[in-house]
Amino acid sequence: MPPSLQIQTESIANGMVLRPSGEIDLARSPELRLRLREEVDALPRRLVIDLSAVGYMDSSGVATLVEALQRSKTAGCRLILCCLQPKVRSIFAISRLDTVFEIALSVDDAKTR
Amino acid sequence: MPPSLQIQTESIANGMVLRPSGEIDLARSPELRLRLREEVDALPRRLVIDLSAVGYMDSSGVATLVEALQRSKTAGCRLILCCLQPKVRSIFAISRLDTVFEIALSVDDAKTR
Amino acid sequence: MTESALELRFLSHAENLASVRACVDRFAASVGFDEERRGRIVLAVDEAITNSIRHGYGSRTDGPITLRLAELDGGGVRIELEDEGKQVDPGNLTPRDLSDVRPGGLGIHIIRSTFQNCRWVRKQDTGMAVTLELPLTSSLKDLPRRAP
Amino acid sequence: MTESALELRFLSHAENLASVRACVDRFAASVGFDEERRGRIVLAVDEAITNSIRHGYGSRTDGPITLRLAELDGGGVRIELEDEGKQVDPGNLTPRDLSDVRPGGLGIHIIRSTFQNCRWVRKQDTGMAVTLELPLTSSLKDLPRRAP
Ligand SMILES: Nc1ncnc2c1ncn2[C@@H]1O[C@H](COP(=O)(O)OP(=O)(O)O)[C@@H](O)[C@H]1O
Numbered sequence: 001m002p003p004s005l006q007i008q009t010e011s012i013a014n015g016m017v018l019r020p021s022g023e024i025d026l027a028r029s030p031e032l033r034l035r036l037r038e039e040v041d042a043l044p045r046r047l048v049i050d051l052s053a054v055g056y057m058d059s060s061g062v063a064t065l066v067e068a069l070q071r072s073k074t075a076g077c078r079l080i081l082c083c084l085q086p087k088v089r090s091i092f093a094i095s096r097l098d099t100v101f102e103i104a105l106s107v108d109d110a111k112t113r
Numbered sequence: 114m115p116p117s118l119q120i121q122t123e124s125i126a127n128g129m130v131l132r133p134s135g136e137i138d139l140a141r142s143p144e145l146r147l148r149l150r151e152e153v154d155a156l157p158r159r160l161v162i163d164l165s166a167v168g169y170m171d172s173s174g175v176a177t178l179v180e181a182l183q184r185s186k187t188a189g190c191r192l193i194l195c196c197l198q199p200k201v202r203s204i205f206a207i208s209r210l211d212t213v214f215e216i217a218l219s220v221d222d223a224k225t226r
Numbered sequence: 227m228t229e230s231a232l233e234l235r236f237l238s239h240a241e242n243l244a245s246v247r248a249c250v251d252r253f254a255a256s257v258g259f260d261e262e263r264r265g266r267i268v269l270a271v272d273e274a275i276t277n278s279i280r281h282g283y284g285s286r287t288d289g290p291i292t293l294r295l296a297e298l299d300g301g302g303v304r305i306e307l308e309d310e311g312k313q314v315d316p317g318n319l320t321p322r323d324l325s326d327v328r329p330g331g332l333g334i335h336i337i338r339s340t341f342q343n344c345r346w347v348r349k350q351d352t353g354m355a356v357t358l359e360l361p362l363t364s365s366l367k368d369l370p371r372r373a374p
Numbered sequence: 375m376t377e378s379a380l381e382l383r384f385l386s387h388a389e390n391l392a393s394v395r396a397c398v399d400r401f402a403a404s405v406g407f408d409e410e411r412r413g414r415i416v417l418a419v420d421e422a423i424t425n426s427i428r429h430g431y432g433s434r435t436d437g438p439i440t441l442r443l444a445e446l447d448g449g450g451v452r453i454e455l456e457d458e459g460k461q462v463d464p465g466n467l468t469p470r471d472l473s474d475v476r477p478g479g480l481g482i483h484i485i486r487s488t489f490q491n492c493r494w495v496r497k498q499d500t501g502m503a504v505t506l507e508l509p510l511t512s513s514l515k516d517l518p519r520r521a522p
């Protein structure tokens with residue numbers, strides 16, 4: 001009975017905010033991948049991924065976000081990450097992806113910047 | 114290179130306050146036992162054991178405190194525990210020792226009650 | 227071994243307890259136990275291992291211990307502990323009278339009051355095998371304030 | 375097996391990763407690593423296991439994996455990972471160019487930039503053996519902001 005990935009959502013004027021929670025590793029990233037595909041395919045102008053409730057992410061989670069970023073670009077959607085916890089920020093730094101993603105410090109900033 | 118048990122101490126007018134930190138299990142309780150013997154043998158009128166920095170304790174830790182309590186009684190010393198975290202409080206409850214020990218909610222209360 | 231299951235092997239050195247507890251805690255979480263029940267499970271498994279170290283191996287630090295964590299059919303946790311130490315008559319493993327306040331003698335009480343099913347078995351040649359089960363649906367056993 | 379050492383055995387089911395990480399984290403703490411370095415060690419071990427699951431076993435969930443945690447002489451951690459899956463030429467396990475942004479291909483980079491010594495070996499019959507070592511005295515490798 002493995003716990004599935006919890007994702008809270010909020011519609012905003014120009015798109016969506018997703019707030020996954022838990023640890024995004026090989027066990028959880030397939031669910032995130034499917035969900036992000038659906039969200040990008042709905043063609044929002046902006047997709048904010050609030051990572052404040054994600055305490056851990058490995059490279060399978062990062063790969064999922066890179067895929068979503070590339071899909072977003074093709075779809076003309078602006079994908080913004082926000083509120084990365086230090087451990088999660090560190091895997092983006094190690095992977096040299098911290099300058100590839102648009103990363104905001106707060107949800108408000110990510111919604112409105 | 115196992116980390117040893119850290120114990121902060123404070124002298125008070127009528128005795129001593131000891132503040133061990135970490136997880137008191139079979140690996141750490143022998144050090145605590147030796148230390149408590151020394152402290153009781155110094156014949157303070159009051160010995161306060163501040164458990165606020167102890168996140169875990171198993172029955173070997175509890176046995177150590179029961180031994181210290183019995184030694185204290187013989188030595189005419191008042192042994193008071195204080196600031197138990199919920200997990201630690203629970204092992205005292207399971208062991209039905211929560212009414213055997215004098216347990217204070219704050220260090221100040223334990224020092225002056 | 228079912229797919230979501232773990233086996234830990236280590237020697238009877240108390241320094242290993244903390245890493246084992248962390249693993250048991252996270253396994254119990256992944257099976258669905260809340261924090262309070264995980265705390266009890268972790269404590270009770272610690273007590274069982276501590277008994278293997280102290281009584282099975284007489285506090286020797288080089289005795290092999292195996293701990294298996296598995297999910298129960300229907301939800302919950304099944305834990306198997308094996309040592310190769312001194313054996314004990316399972317019939318003697320009853321909790322003592324807690325109103326007699328003295329150091330020690332709490333482990334069996336903690337283990338039995340945490341798990342729904344506890345079984346101690348003498349292995350073929352040497353050592354004990356302990357099986358502990360807690361279904362997700364069972365409630366923590368009642369903890370009266372005083373022994374009867 | 376030295377006395378303060380642990381061996382974990384589990385199947386190649388991603389659901390097991392979380393419990394294994396908890397154990398690795400606590401073991402690294404007991405050996406003396408600070409929180410930042412523990413975070414790196416846990417991540418890198420997760421990446422190595424993820425590779426066994428995905429590449430060694432082609433995402434099958436029933437392949438046996440063994441992880442051994444031990445303290446290095448002189449302080450630090452030595453981690454051995456073994457699977458019985460598909461083998462890979464260790465010479466091909468070099469990190470890719472990170473300036474080519476694409477999903478995947480980060481694991482080897484993370485592992486190599488975390489541990490001081492990394493060795494991949496093809497086992498006799500089938501499967502890989504990975505050995506990762508980090509002395510307590512070594513500093514985290516430099517992480518330049520951009521690939522050269
Ligand atoms: N794994 C074991 N191997 C051998 N003897 C055991 C084992 N577990 C428990 N015992 C016996 O059961 C007794 C009661 O155990 P316990 O309630 O944990 O209290 P304590 O360990 O403080 O004596 C022990 O004193 C010991 O004689």
Ligand SMILES: Nc1ncnc2c1ncn2[C@@H]1O[C@H](COP(=O)(O)OP(=O)(O)O)[C@@H](O)[C@H]1O
Nearest residue numbers: 425426429430461462478479480481482483502
């Ligand atoms: N344990 C392993 N068994 C077989 N092949 C492996 C193993 N680890 C790594 N590899 C090979 O090394 C490549 C690079 O691995 P990595 O950097 O982790 O990126 P990714 O797993 O995303 O491809 C993999 O694509 C795979 O071909």
